Amino acid sequence: MxxxxxxxxxxxxxxxxxxxxxxxxxxxxxxxxxxxxxxxxxxxxxxxxxxxxxxxxxxxxxxxxxxxxxxxxxxxxxxxxxxxxxxxxxxxxxxxxxxxxxxxxxxxxxxxxxxxxxxxxxxxxxxxxxxxxxxxxxxxxxxxxxxxxxxxxxxxxxxxxxxxxxxxxxxxxxxxxxxxxxxxxxxxxxxxxxxxxxxxxxxxxxxxxxxxxxxxxxxxxxxxxxxRYWELALGGFVANMAAWIDKFIMWFSPHREVVAGNMIHFPNYDGAMFLAYLTIIPSMAAFVVTIETSFFERYVRFYQDISEHAPRSRIMRNHQSLLDTVQEQGRNFLILQGAFTLMVISMAPTIFEWLGINYLQMGIFRLGVLGAFFHVMSLFLFITLSYFDFRKPTLYLQLTFLVSNCVFTLISMNYGYQFYGYGYFLATVVTFLATFFTTIYLINELPYQTFVKQNASVSSAPE
Structure with missing residues (x-):
């Protein structure tokens, strides 16, 4: 797309x-x-x-x-x-x-x-x-x-x-x-x-x-x-639930508020996290304009040459070009989003003063900005895996995010206000590391995955 x-x-x-x-x-x-x-x-x-x-x-x-x-x-x-x-x-x-x-x-x-x-x-x-x-x-x-x-x-x-x-x-x-x-x-x-x-x-x-x-x-x-694609359907729910589960859990913290009868929320946590999520907009913009388009060109070339029965040497060159693109664009994203993340964290007091935000949200906000950094990196890796139709690995990684965010948020909530936000941050770090190593492994094995594991005539053959 x-x-x-x-x-x-x-x-x-x-x-x-x-x-x-x-x-x-x-x-x-x-x-x-x-x-x-x-x-x-x-x-x-x-x-x-x-x-x-x-x-x-x-x-x-x-x-x-x-x-x-x-x-x-x-x-x-x-x-x-x-x-x-x-x-x-x-x-x-x-x-x-x-x-x-x-x-x-x-x-x-x-x-x-x-x-x-x-x-x-x-x-x-x-x-x-x-x-x-x-x-x-x-x-x-x-x-x-x-x-x-x-x-x-x-x-x-x-x-x-x-x-x-x-x-x-x-x-x-x-x-x-x-x-x-x-x-x-x-x-x-x-x-x-x-x-x-x-x-x-x-x-x-x-x-x-x-x-x-x-x-x-x-x-x-x-x-x-x-x-046919039940993993995608389930992943659509799991990924969104993983991003929201920490908010749902924090709505039951001692600092929650009840509005209009049964509608509970935690304004300081919700507000800080919403503001933190805005920091990924620059990387989202860069992803559409440069990162995804560069990757897509190499992706198309790799599979097009396979479909046209190109020689092995050309397929391996295309594979290396694809690897180089992923590494190059990943490095560019790391620099762009990393620099912006550090700038926002260092300027948090000024931002809060400009916007008139309650300073009780600052610790949560800074952890949310760090978490959003790792979250959006995981998201881009999910998209990369989806291009290659690695649906089950992607679903397992999304479940990893859901479970880790749930567990870490419950633990951090029990330790008090000063630890609010650590659950989401730690979950994004764990998810990113798992997603990064999974993506590297699968892309390095892409020729094998394409010709053997995802080849119906081979995978369905009797042993």
């Missing part, structure tokens, strides 16, 4: 500062669009909403968004991963006529399966005004829809409509909050936020359907992939 990265890379070929700035800026929005929108719009909504509603109502709004963000990501993960694989296969086959049908069916599948959880929760398990409950339910489904259409963003060749959709959506959302919060309180804040989300969702849907102007045929053709 590196297609849009090649278009963005053309901007860097202009050999001027503006071209590079535009390429990485677009890449950041495309690779992290839903996430950036949520953070920016949530921050803006809370800031402007503070002029109209009291602290308790702001807390209710914030926890609704956090819950919807977390659980929609968890529950949509399996469908999103399967749809990503199905779309990638259709693009490879040059037969994308089934895309509109898949999009409609996947949206329906997500909405129908999620409604049995989200609707009873907000209607019966929370102590909110009725209008707020309906606005919260609508917000959940809008976020869920954006997770799914995000599958298509890097497959679209024209990135300008994507950028406009997110920019206009943020502007509409904040503008509506200003108009509605004063009169309608939390319901108005949610409604304004939802208007922005709705614009983004429908603008992206329109762009996708314009890119793939075909009748909605074979809508459930992708469903067979759940059986």
């Amino acid at each position: 590196a297609g849009i990265g090649f278009n963005l890379r053309k901007l860097t070929d202009r050999d001027d500062f503006l071209g590079g700035l535009m390429a990485y800026g677009y890449s950041a929005l495309i690779s992290s669009g839903p996430w950036i929108f949520t953070i920016v719009a949530l921050t803006g909504t809370l800031f402007f909403g503070s002029f109209f509603v009291d602290f308790n109502k702001q807390a209710a709004f914030r926890i609704i968004i956090i819950y919807n963000f977390a659980f929609s990501l968890l529950l949509s993960g399996p469908v999103v991963m399967i749809c990503t694989r199905w779309l990638a296969d259709q693009i490879y086959k040059k037969d994308v006529t089934g895309v509109p049908g898949m999009l409609i069916a996947a949206l329906g599948l997500l909405f129908i399966t999620n409604m049995f959880l989200v609707i009873p929760f907000y209607l019966f398990a929370t102590d909110l005004d009725l209008v707020v409950r309906f606005m919260a339910i609508a917000n959940y489904f809008l976020i869920t829809g954006i997770w799914l259409v995000g599958v298509f963003l890097t497959a679209l060749k024209d990135y300008h409509p994507i950028i406009r959709a997110f920019a206009f959506g943020m502007a509409i959302g904040l503008g509506c909050v200003l108009m509605l919060a004063g009169k309608f309180g939390v319901a108005g804040m949610l409604a304004g936020f939802n208007f922005g989300l709705a614009y983004i969702l429908f603008a992206l849907l329109a762009r996708i359907l314009a890119e793939y102007p075909y009748p909605a045929r074979r809508p459930f053709a992708f469903m067979r992939y759940f059986k």
Whole structure:
């Protein structure tokens, strides 16, 4: 799915500062669009909403968004991963006529399966005004829809409509909050936020359907992939659960807060971790523009020569070129993200002063920034393994992250506030080391893996 990265890379070929700035800026929005929108719009909504509603109502709004963000990501993960694989296969086959049908069916599948959880929760398990409950339910489904259409963003060749959709959506959302919060309180804040989300969702849907102007045929053709690629579906849930399990555990710490009846959270931990995650945006942008595109070119060359029965010497040269690219791009990423991570950690007091953040979050924030550094490195290695279809090793590594994050967070929580954040940090270090050595081993053995282990005629032969 590196297609849009090649278009963005053309901007860097202009050999001027503006071209590079535009390429990485677009890449950041495309690779992290839903996430950036949520953070920016949530921050803006809370800031402007503070002029109209009291602290308790702001807390209710914030926890609704956090819950919807977390659980929609968890529950949509399996469908999103399967749809990503199905779309990638259709693009490879040059037969994308089934895309509109898949999009409609996947949206329906997500909405129908999620409604049995989200609707009873907000209607019966929370102590909110009725209008707020309906606005919260609508917000959940809008976020869920954006997770799914995000599958298509890097497959679209024209990135300008994507950028406009997110920019206009943020502007509409904040503008509506200003108009509605004063009169309608939390319901108005949610409604304004939802208007922005709705614009983004429908603008992206329109762009996708314009890119793939075909009748909605074979809508459930992708469903067979759940059986064929069950590791991907399970991994979509496990990976997201692994990233959130420390937050869920910390919601039961002695410092938790309860909002609207049964909605629990830990504002200092959640806020510090959300802010820490923003530090990986530069590396996400670089990954789309340079790292993935360079890797993809060598990857295609390696398998293309194999399919054309190239001589062994050329295949081995391609293999070495692939290894060199992984090492080179890994080194570039280490320098980029490592330098940015150290800068953010050293500037944490200044950042907290600028943003007016509670200094109790600083220790958690610094550990979160370090953890995000190792987390995003593991994520890129997961993507590398996925290119080679190493589904089971990837799933085992994701389970490693889930288990280690759960265990270390429970231990750190029991040691008190000064140890909060160590669980996530240690889990990311363990996961990265395991993923790094696994990736090195499998890529070094790639010719053997390709010709023997992944060769159906060989692996299925009787001994």
